[in-house]
Amino acid sequence: MxxxxxxxxxxxxxxxxxxxxxxxxxxxxxxxxxxxxxxxxxxxxxxxxxxxxxxxxxxxxxxxxxxxxxxxxxxxxxxxxxxxxxxxxxxxxMFDIDEVVVTAQYSQKSSSKAVHKVKVINRKKIESLGAVNLRDVLTNEANVRITQDNILGSSTSVQGLSGQNIKILIDGVPVIGRVGGNIDLSQININDIDRIEIIEGPLSVEYGTNALAGTINLITKKSSGKNNKLNLNSYYETAGQSNIDGGLQFNRKVYSYSLSGGRNFFDGWNITDPFLKTDLKKIADSSRFNAWKPKEQKFMKFACSGKNLFLKNSIIKNINYRFSSDYFKEKITNKGYPMAPYNEHAYDDNYNTDRWSSNLNLNQTNRNNTKLNLIFAYNYFRRQKNSYRIDLTTLEKKLRGYLDQDTTIFDLYMARGTYSSFNDSSKFNYSLGYDVNVESGKGKRIKQKVQTIADAALFSSIEYQWLPNLILRPGIRYSYNTSYKSPLTPSFNLKYNLNKWIFRGSYSSGFRAPSIKDLYFDFVDSNHDIQGNPNLIAETSHNFSFSAVKTIINGNKVFKITGLGFYNDIDNLITLAISEGTAYSYFNLDKFKTLGAQTQFEITMEKWKAILTGTYTGSYNSLSENLEVNRFSYSPELRSNVTYNLKKYNLNFSGFCKYSGEVVGYYIDGNDSLQQNFLDDFTTLDLTIIKGFWKNTLKWTIGGKNLLNVKNIVSQGPSGVHSSNSGYVSMSWGASIFTAIRINLDANRYKKVKVNKDE
Known part of the structure; x- marks a missing residue:
């Protein structure tokens, strides 16, 4: 004692x-x-x-x-x-804190120093949006439009260009499995995402095909420090969404391991559903159909990272590695209406999607300010449709005929490497790289049941600091493809600092390669006759963009003003058109152009942050070459974000409002008459409150989504081989309230402080 x-x-x-x-x-x-x-x-x-x-x-x-x-x-x-x-x-x-970016950069650098204009959506904003998937995040972004198909999923457009021209990456690895030419954004879960980097305009030099309108790179959370961590997340929304997921991170010496998984469940929604679902008992023959289909998603991921992989006694040092493998499974249930006259049976469809992705990333940083990065990846995508005849009296179900079933499989092998210099004190830095992709498609609707496309490319760019405040970056990409002639792809970017202004300008050539579906699709039944075209060539584009950013710091206030403009000119646009009789095929027929301007005002204070963004985008009317219609049809967009932070109480309030203007176009109907197609305007409003407890060990979020109750948007347009003029398109399931709980346990919080005495 x-x-x-x-x-x-x-x-x-x-x-x-x-x-x-x-x-x-x-x-x-x-x-x-x-x-x-x-x-x-x-x-x-x-x-x-x-x-x-x-x-x-x-x-x-x-x-x-x-x-x-x-x-x-x-x-x-x-x-x-x-x-x-x-x-x-x-x-x-108060001062302007730059986000660190990696997309299309030689090394990590702050966004203000990057030659490209990179938009960053950080983890704090993702949580304040109450976002579950990538669709939820992008819905609020400026110059981005979301379209919804309740079977095919959600897709996006950037700068007026559709989702088939947008490259989506996760840690630099492309996401495959396009349905209707688009990646379903609702299949990309973001609970494991640290930040999202968006670059508008072509990045085809760096990332090849589909990076024509823009590139979206999702950066996952990486293990940090030597702490063991556990996180649990739950989410509930009154429209019928309930999610749960969790993850574990643990460390051993120089190695770190993480394991995560979860389940998202949505029980479907109809326009007649009440705001808050309390009675889940439905009459089978009257309420079985849902406009928004029931959906279940399951996912899991394993990752490990460390230093000096297999090279302990080698002269090659400073190599870090990271391996990750994740699996995703989705089931959409499309219950049909009871069939007349007796309502005793119905036709139901199940759409099952499986995604599996594995990648190994190796990084070596040398003392001479050079960096070697190698990525090896394998992606697998499988989509299966099963159609059943349901007896509503006995609930017995039987598979329908062979033509009503379908399974499509795509897989991608990828190898990519870059060697870059990043010496800030040098006037000259460079990057050299290669990119090899081998993609296969299998299915009964693909000619000969299986097709493979291989692509190999070399690319390079240099950054030259011509003047103390002027950086030039030319680049070029050459590729060889086994199925079509690849275009030579150049780019040129510049960045100029003048007082408190940052000016950026660029010319970029982009391309979208014909997909396996465009080249080899073969679908003939009583309602369809669609043939692929193996003679297609790549779409090519020319993009010109300019931006100016000024930051003013005045005491505890930071003002930022941003202006930008863009112009896209696309040739050899791949279009589905009548080839002979009632048969359709894909042709390089059209050309398309978009242009636009954007202005953004941002103010940051100790407690407040407010952003107001206005965008005006024009889309080319190809009929203007022969008919008296406007050459471009313009659509406005207005977005405002406001956040208020009460640090004393660890409370954060956020509001997100976005107005999307009417979209107008023209077409020729079956009577050779000029008609106008349009998509009506609409406004969305989301509000959230986040409260942290016990030094943010627990975070509770409550909020409202789509509080202006937008459901279906009035639409008028032509009927096509896959679509009809229904008069409405789905946009959302109406106003809803959500709540989320996030628990983060860090072993370091419970360690006793060690005191070092030094006399």
Whole structure:
């Protein structure tokens, strides 16, 4: 007993501490505290970071000078005397914090230093949106439109160009499995995503086909530190959505492992459904059909990372690796109406989708500021349709005929490598790379049941700092394809800094390669006659863009003004058209153009942040070459985001409003008459509140989505081989309330603070 008393007595006499807090008495973690011993014979200096409680212990005895700095706060100089501890209050300092970006960059760099204009959606905004999948995130973005098909899923357009011209990547690996030419955004879960980087305009030099309108790169969360972590997430929405997922991260020496999984369930929605579903008992012959189909998604992922893979005794050092493998399964149930006259049976369809992706990423950073990055990946996509005849009296179901069933499989092998220099003090940096993709498609609607396309490319670009404030970046890509002649793809970007302005300009050539479906599709039944065309060539585009950004810092306020303009000109557009009689095929018939301008005002204060964005986009009317119609049809868009942060109570309020203007076009009907097609305008409004508990160990979110109750949008247009003029298109399932709980447990929070004494 005497021993412990003496121990704690001596410990208390010799140890002083500093607790760093903000103006709301919240602890400031990871603040940099520099201690300078004023009584030591030889002046000694040590730097230590504050812990999660804002604490740091003085490593010296006697009078000590302390200098404290932390991003987002004003630095402070103070003195700590013998046997005296202190609480230090840091005042907030407003300045523009750049996001770190990697897409199309030689190495990680801040967005303001990137030659490309990169839009970043960080984790904080993803959570404030209450987003479940990529569709939920992009719905609020400027110059982005979402379209919905309740069987094929949701797709997007950027700069007025459709989703088949948009490249979607996860950690630089392309997502495959396009249905109707588009990736279903609702199949991309974002609970494991750290941030999303968007570059509008072609990146075909860096990423090849489909990167014509823009590139969306989802950056996953990476293991950090040596802490073991556990997270659990749950989500419920009154429209019938209930989700649960979780993950575990643990570390062993230089290796880190993570395992995650979850389930998303949606029980379907009809326009007659009440706002809050309480009675789930439905009469089978009257309520079995849903406009929004019931959907179940299951997913899991394993990842591991480490250093010096298999090269412990090699002269090759500084190699980091990361391997990940994830699996996704979705089932959509399309229940049909009871069949007349007796309503005793119905036809139901099940759509099953399987996705499996595995990739290995190797990185080596050298002392001479060069970097080698290698990616090896395999992607698998399977979509199966099963059609059944249901006896509504006995609930017995039987498979229908062979023609009513379908299974399509795509897989992709990918190997990509880049070698780059990134010396900030050098006027000249470069990147060299190769990109090999082998894609196969299998199914009864593909000619000869299986087809394969292989593509191999070399690409390069340089960044030359011609003047202290001017950077030029030319680039080029050459590729060889086994099924069509690939175009040579050049690009040229520049970035110019003038006072507080950042100007960017670019010319980029892009292309979209004919897909396996375009080349080899073979679908003939009583209602369809569609043939692929193996003689197709790639679509090519020319994009010109310009942007200007000015940032003004005035005390605790940051103002940012952004303006941009773009022009796209696409040749050899691949179009489905009548080839002979009633048969359809794909041809390089059309040309298409889009142009537009955007202005954005952003203000950030200590508690507030507000963004107002206006966009005006024009789409080319090809009929204007022969008929008296407007050459371009324009559509406006207006978006506003407001966030209010009460740091004292760890509360965050967010509001997101977006107006999407009417979209107009022209077509020739079956009577050779000029007709106008349009999609009506609409406005969406979302509100969320996030409250953190126990230093954000638990976060509770509650909010409302689509509070203006937009459901179906009035539409008028031509009938086609796959579509009819129904007068409405689905946009949302109406207004809903949601709530989410996120639990994050970090083993480091429960470790005792170790005190290092240095006399």
């Amino acid at each position: 005497l021993f412990f008393s003496s121990f704690f007595s001596s410990f208390g006499q010799g140890t002083t501490y500093v607790k760093v807090i903000d103006s709301y008495n919240n602890p400031v973690s990871n603040a940099h505290v520099q201690f300078t011993c004023l009584e030591c014979k030889n002046i000694n200096i040590k730097s230590i970071l504050t812990d999660k409680d804002g604490l740091v212990f003085n490593p010296f005895y006697g009078t000590t000078e302390i200098y404290i700095s932390c991003i987002g706060f004003k630095s402070i100089l103070d003195t700590l005397y013998s046997n005296t501890s202190k609480n230090i209050v840091l005042k907030y300092e």
